[in-house]
Amino acid sequence: MRELILRMKSKTCMNAVCGASTSSGSRKGWPLRSGEFANLCDKCGSAYEQSIFCDMFHSKDSGWRDCASCGKRLHCGCIASIFLLELLDHGGGVNCVSCTKSSGVNSVMGSEKPNGFGTSKGDDIGEMQSADSQLDRERKLMQLGCTTEGIGTIHLLQLQNGETSGSFRQMKQEDNIPPVGEIGITSFSNFNQASNGLSQTAKPEIHKATIAAKELYESLAQTNLSMTLGTPLGNPNPFPGAVVDERGQSKALSPFQQGPRSRHLLPKPPKSALGTGLESNAGMVSQIRVARPPTEGRGRNQLLPRYWPRITDQELQQISADANSTVVPLFEKVLSASDAGRIGRLVLPKACAEAYFPPISQPEGLPLRIQDVKGKDWVFQFRFWPNNNSRMYVLEGVTPCIQSMQLQAGDTVTFSRMDPEGKLVMGFRKASNNMAMQDIQPSAIPNGVHSSENFFSGVSENLPIISGYSGLLQSLKGSSDTHLSALSKHLHSTNGDISWHTSEKHEERMRESLLLPSLLVPERKRTRNIGSKSKRLLIDSLDSLELKLTWEEAQDLLRPPPSVKPSIVTIEDHDFEEYEEPPVFGKRTIFVVRSIGGQEQWAQCDSCCKWRRLPVDVLLPPKWTCVDNAWDQSRCSCSAPDELSPRELEHLLRLNKEFKKRRMLSIHRPAQEHKSSGLDALANAAILGDAGDPGTTVVATTTKHPRHRPGCSCIVCIQPPSGKGKHKPTCTCTVCMTVKRRFKTMMMRKKKRQSEHEAEIALRDQNMSGPRDEAEVESSSKLVSTPQDPSENEDRSANELEPKSQSNNLLNKMIDIGKGHIDLNCHPAREEESQVGLARMSMLSLLQVASLPLDTYLKQNGLTSLVSEQQGSSASQMPAQAGESEGRLPEDCQFVSAVQEQKQESGGEENRGPGPEQSQNDPV
DNA sequence: ACTCTGCATGTAGGG
């Protein structure tokens, strides 16, 4: 019986009790023990944590080797090798199936150099190890070929049920290895064909197995799992050994290089497969996204699987439009927020930078020309920063390129090289649409690949949830709910090693998202920054909307910390609960408002995922199951049937969406109104007589000042940002009352100044007519002010527009009194004194007036009333030339002007008396 | 006020 010679990559048995070392360094690999999978510890039989890899060829030339006899190019690994190589017996030889001569594996076996293959950690294969049934399947894998590095393949087999294992065993036993001519295939889809070839001589079980494999493949093609397949770099197929057709061989024989480093070859994506009668499957095949670990280059052993390029045939083809070029996928990276941000620095994985980019010794680095998938050349500065004792490699100046590709955090950039010219090519893959890379036409993508691809790349790779979720949402456009459902079922049935729990949840989210019309919006994304300080996180506006919603929803989810009693603090008549402990999150529920039946609350059981109706006012703990449903005894168990049919659930979600939308509107409308609250709002409301909704009295609360709480009416908090408001003139909220009071004060001052100004003019006129005594000067000077600036003119014009009234008579009377007693040569200091006296007197009147309701001022003739009151109380002032007009517009102007003036005072204390401002305005 | 630049730092994950 032939037996593979394998080397364990792992050094230590994963069985903690055993802990045996494989001592791979001294052995030529572990022979397959009969009936067992090679990936077992000799000592305890435990499966190893890490994959084993075929050591037949890799150590010498990275997996490729010429047959010693016929010269045929052979690849050691992977599933297709079974068709290419005759696996020899314990001696470790491998026969080329073409000539059945040994390719001299033994000579290779001695090398201890690890090849970097199969280094996938537990995230790839960890789940597959322990169960015997899995081992059995893995054994099948082994029997399919020395695919010990074929982690993804192992996954494939895991996706199957055990039904086929017997078949494969059978196949092995019978050694039905077809001649290479029959299996010059390039893809697993063709595996079916090849297997059909097999089946010509094999027992029906083989065919059955083949069908199973085909089904498996098709399921994969649909789900397009981002699997980690330890294939040689450049082999575009999930089962790369099969790629070695004549053409591939010829290509493969030319090793690519960059600089001093020798590269592993990359067989060109076999056109034979894509362009022949296999087209029906080719498109599907080419869409399988396979991680291709690097095989050579500096640091290849350190390259983490996350950087392994996942690229499809089609993508490769798109890149290598030139038929003479070979595309070598180098690595890829999921863009971080900072990568995709404005800084324009793309952090390169160190290992990748050192392996695939030119060596640099200076931090400044060197310019690197990289072509994008559209053929456009970009020049980035490839450099590094000293970081600790290491280096941090970055590509600088990538922003234009990133933007041109419309990439954002969560998307993936891929770096490839076109050989033989060695040109670097930069591709991309949208998290939201992984097939966007290289402008692949959606039509080429089989149904289902899209969403699942996005799904897995977005979720399983732990992409930032922002983009990941967005990607999901976007990817779901055009994808039907039913399709998702079917897909999910399909995935479920495959018993894959993916976390279906997560998948289901996401599907739930997706399904919900599907029902959110507002999220199914324009394809063209607008990006914007979030965060006031860090503008690095570029997110889609839709995502930000979603984030915002989520954030707001999160407010609803906050619950007081359990078993902690708050202390009540009263601030400005508001009671605040203060907790020592932070709040906890409750379970998310959805609210809907039905046209009939009122509001409902629904929650999903964490166990069975059924939706249960709850009382509206119920707050659920973070973990909630049907058992906790104390409000509906008929549905307090997971076994109780779901109250909602899928259709009803859809409807419910839709209702919830509407509910949220309405709530958002109700939140944001006041917020918008809030922008115009405060003085401007009041002023406008007063002036325009804004007859807003009587019920929409809005308290202009603010959070402008960090120390201030909602309801604070200090001058800082009531300061409106801008715009017009909708406080009613009759609004009696704290802010409005404060504003009114201040407005009165302000108006008093203004009136006073105007009166002084007019009186001064009158006095000046009088001064022309004769002398006056000091007393008269003093009294008259109270009324004097000189128009010196536009504001004063404005004031005057406003006064001129004031209606005639008895105040005019009063003023005239006063002016008459002062006639002949004004001394224009009075000393400024004395003038100030006189103004102080005026201020004192005016403040008395101001206080009286301020005690009156503002309504007086806000009525149709409000300002007139103000003047009248003022005059009545102070028995002074009124411009001699008070205008005749009663037009409202000038009043408005005056009011707005006053408001603006008030705003200028906003930084100071309230109700301050005439100060420097006034002195400036009244520079007499 | 904003961007650019160079470096520092916290942390997740690998060994």
Add this chain to the structure above:
DNA sequence: CCTACATGCAGAGTG
């Protein structure tokens, strides 16, 4: 424990 890397941060430069 150590490394890689995502991101923060501060100073310089710029409009």
